[in-house]
Amino acid sequence: MPIEWADLSEDERTALKRMNRGPYPNLERQLAERLISLGLAVDRPRGVGISREGRELVINTLLAAKDN
Structure with a gap:
C-alpha cells in the first residue's frame, strides 16, 4: 500500500x-x-x-x- 503525504508526521515530512x-x-x-521501513529512505555507505519512492512523494x- 503506497504511503501518502498525509500519512506522515510533520517530522517525517520535514526530513524527506x-x-x-x-x-x-x-x-x-x-x-x-x-x-x-516505509521505503522512503535508504541506508547508504x-x-x-532519500529513496526513489521518497523523492517521487516529495x-x-x-x-x-x-497547482492549487
Missing part, C-alpha cells in the same frame, strides 16, 4: 524535504529507520538518503501544492 535537497547529517536515527506533493 531536507533529504530531497541533499545530505541531511542531523537526521535522527529513529526517524531514519522509520523512513527506511555515506548515510541515509515532488508530487510539491507539484500538487503548486
